[in-house]
Amino acid sequence: MNYKDSEQEAKWRTEVSQFLTAEAPEEYRVHHKPAVDSYGSGDETFQAWRKAVGRKGWLASHWPKEYGGASLSVMEQFIMKEEFALARVPHPGGRAVEMVGPTIILHGNDQQKSELLPPILSGEHIYCQGFSEPQAGSDLAAVQLRAVRQGDDYILNGQKIWTSNATTCNWMFLLARTDPDAPKHRGISYFVTPVDVPGLTVRTIEDMAGGHELCEAFFDDVRIPATYRIGEENRGWYVAMTTLDFERSGIAGAVGVQLSLLDLIQILKQNGTGSHRRTELAEYYIESCVAREMSYHVADLQNRGLVPNYEASMVKLFSSELSRRVATASVGTLGLPGTLLKGSKGYEVQEGRIARYYSGSIPSTIAGGTSEVQRGIIATRGLGLPRG
Numbered sequence: 001m002n003y004k005d006s007e008q009e010a011k012w013r014t015e016v017s018q019f020l021t022a023e024a025p026e027e028y029r030v031h032h033k034p035a036v037d038s039y040g041s042g043d044e045t046f047q048a049w050r051k052a053v054g055r056k057g058w059l060a061s062h063w064p065k066e067y068g069g070a071s072l073s074v075m076e077q078f079i080m081k082e083e084f085a086l087a088r089v090p091h092p093g094g095r096a097v098e099m100v101g102p103t104i105i106l107h108g109n110d111q112q113k114s115e116l117l118p119p120i121l122s123g124e125h126i127y128c129q130g131f132s133e134p135q136a137g138s139d140l141a142a143v144q145l146r147a148v149r150q151g152d153d154y155i156l157n158g159q160k161i162w163t164s165n166a167t168t169c170n171w172m173f174l175l176a177r178t179d180p181d182a183p184k185h186r187g188i189s190y191f192v193t194p195v196d197v198p199g200l201t202v203r204t205i206e207d208m209a210g211g212h213e214l215c216e217a218f219f220d221d222v223r224i225p226a227t228y229r230i231g232e233e234n235r236g237w238y239v240a241m242t243t244l245d246f247e248r249s250g251i252a253g254a255v256g257v258q259l260s261l262l263d264l265i266q267i268l269k270q271n272g273t274g275s276h277r278r279t280e281l282a283e284y285y286i287e288s289c290v291a292r293e294m295s296y297h298v299a300d301l302q303n304r305g306l307v308p309n310y311e312a313s314m315v316k317l318f319s320s321e322l323s324r325r326v327a328t329a330s331v332g333t334l335g336l337p338g339t340l341l342k343g344s345k346g347y348e349v350q351e352g353r354i355a356r357y358y359s360g361s362i363p364s365t366i367a368g369g370t371s372e373v374q375r376g377i378i379a380t381r382g383l384g385l386p387r388g
């Protein structure tokens, strides 16, 4: 593939970059404030930024224009994500724009499109993802949350877990079992529902860094109108899978790990320390360049109309594990101050960014498919090895 931008792509990159320089909040761009609690928590900076990106027409960059999107090509989406990541500015689309909207556009009926898409674009409906269950994570098709048709509604009973941001989101997209007798991939349906409905209880789970974004959701005779089933009954697995068909090069993660490494190097230069880890850090830098090249490769495949599968797993595996190595090296090099969060009487490094980076690097090898599962995909689909 050609790693250089075409003339048109270079023009687009400049346009995105100029917009970010002119409009992105300084908190992100200059002070590198993380976009925490961006899912419906009312963070003012984030909400204002969301509106600015929306006004520009880039919020739903991959949606077709007729639904309020920008109809960007895969490569344009890729360049946009890369520029946002390089500027350390969050793209405020979120799961609603990235995952639910495209699913409704592909599989929803006209009524669902006109009712459910506008509130996603206006930021009124903020979605969490109710896929994982206590016994269904890597093996997602094992979902047991039961949905039984009753007249015009479905009645749902069961549990979801690891539902990020469920306490601050007001809608959820979820998978539920509608036919327990069918083969497991063929008895699942895809639904959306407001979170604030009778019988749906959400509880937070404290994570290792003291965060409260992870949640579990309990369904006790929750009634969802059949009009909120997206796609055919029992075809939900296939509906959910198409959501993954959009740009998925993992470029933001690959850029993120490189910037974190450059941050570390900057601190070490200022402190005049870390020279004993020179070779190790140089190796990580080379690996971060490899991660970015891998992302380019995935985007290029998609841009040529091909569907990456093991290639996307390679990026996910390599970037998230590299992130762990860099985060561990950061804490290892900086010592105890590197483990302190913001508000630690000034002893923390970079307002606690290093500590947050470290605690975030650990779940990154689990969320969105564990490293072992990615290795399995690479082994079987990439290398053609037999299943174990």
Ligand SMILES: Cc1cc2nc3c(=O)[nH]c(=O)nc-3n(C[C@H](O)[C@H](O)[C@H](O)COP(=O)(O)OP(=O)(O)OC[C@H]3O[C@@H](n4cnc5c(N)ncnc54)[C@H](O)[C@@H]3O)c2cc1C
Pocket: 128, 129, 130, 131, 132, 133, 134, 135, 136, 137, 138, 139, 161, 162, 163, 164, 165, 363, 364, 366, 367, 368, 369, 370, 371, 372, 373, 376
């Ligand atoms: C920070 C974070 C946020 C998340 N947010 C959400 C969310 O918003 N919505 C949502 O639905 N889910 C979410 N998840 C859940 C996530 O998708 C699952 O944790 C993940 O898919 C793994 O499933 P599991 O936790 O059930 O582990 P399991 O699947 O039970 O795996 C346990 C261990 O067995 C290994 N293993 C499992 N299967 C295989 C295999 N075939 N080959 C080799 N090893 C295997 C795994 O690698 C792992 O080490 C989130 C998770 C995290 C960490």
